[in-house]
Amino acid sequence: MKKSILFISCEEAHNICDKSQYGEATGWERVKLGIRLCWCKVTRAYTKKNNKLTDVINNSKIDCLDDSELKKIKQSFEKELSN
Amino acid sequence: MAKHKINPNDWIKLYSDYLFNYTITRVSDREIAQDLVSETFLAGLKSMSNFKGEATERTWLVAILKRKIIDHYRKTNSNKGKAEVRMSYSSDSETEGDWLEERVADPYDKTAEDTIENTELGLAIYDCLSKLPEKQAKVFKMKTLLNHETEAICNELNITASNLWVLIHRARTALASCMEENWFKK
Numbered sequence: 001m002k003k004s005i006l007f008i009s010c011e012e013a014h015n016i017c018d019k020s021q022y023g024e025a026t027g028w029e030r031v032k033l034g035i036r037l038c039w040c041k042v043t044r045a046y047t048k049k050n051n052k053l054t055d056v057i058n059n060s061k062i063d064c065l066d067d068s069e070l071k072k073i074k075q076s077f078e079k080e081l082s083n
Numbered sequence: 084m085a086k087h088k089i090n091p092n093d094w095i096k097l098y099s100d101y102l103f104n105y106t107i108t109r110v111s112d113r114e115i116a117q118d119l120v121s122e123t124f125l126a127g128l129k130s131m132s133n134f135k136g137e138a139t140e141r142t143w144l145v146a147i148l149k150r151k152i153i154d155h156y157r158k159t160n161s162n163k164g165k166a167e168v169r170m171s172y173s174s175d176s177e178t179e180g181d182w183l184e185e186r187v188a189d190p191y192d193k194t195a196e197d198t199i200e201n202t203e204l205g206l207a208i209y210d211c212l213s214k215l216p217e218k219q220a221k222v223f224k225m226k227t228l229l230n231h232e233t234e235a236i237c238n239e240l241n242i243t244a245s246n247l248w249v250l251i252h253r254a255r256t257a258l259a260s261c262m263e264e265n266w267f268k269k
Contacts (some may be wrong), residue, residue, distance in 0.1 A: 014252060015248055015252065018248060018251055018252050018255060019248065021255075022226065022227075022233075024233065049259045049263075050255060050259065052259070053255060053258060053259045053262065056204065056208070056262060056266070057208065057227060057228075059201065059204065060201055060204040060205040060208055061108075061201050061205065062104060062204075062205040062208050062209070062228060063103065063104050063107045063108075063205070063228075064100040064103060064104060064224060064228045064229065065099055065100055065103050065117070066229055069103075069113070069117055070095070070099055072117065072121075073095060073099060073117060073120060073121045073124070074095045076121050076125070077094070077095055077121065077124045077125065077128075080125050080128055081091060081092075081128065
């Protein structure tokens, strides 16, 4: 089946929506997503949910250990565990 | 009542980030937070025989961590008592009295309630994250929380970019549902 330039599938729309949460969707991809959002309820619901998750994560100021920090904790723990 | 089991071999993998997030919101210093998490694991290891299995491993470790945080502040405060406190106010007669307004609490500043809610929100996200398959959680953490580049994650985990986006999609869908159930509905 020939792939349309403007009209995209629901899966592709979700993929673009995910990428746009990280600022990695291209301008053209955002245009295609915008067109699909005009008529697809499922994509609209997914986008709303996805945006809400991004907002929640940003508002939470959640923090985590990076690999080197985790390694440091792991090393000192394993040293103690082996004693 | 079902008894919980203790398995220190999995502590680092399962609870490091949760405990770190819990600590960093209370001490606001990455190095101190890491030290406290590390000390908590070591203390847990030493007092494993005291674990009765009535609470989960994580709850038990959080209880140890709370004591570590209190100890940390006790030490800090006892050092503070020895320090000299200096405050300088303008003695200029034209601006006399302004200092009081300048130093009054900003109503738009972050309140204690906001901080507590953010901490609880962070812990709720970790709760949901812990329910994801390991690889999904790892990719999500690297991409969303550590802000790593897509290419760097793909190289490190030896996956393609499309694999990464599939994992991200699954993780986000599961997290959004979990947060809806455990955070927004409450």
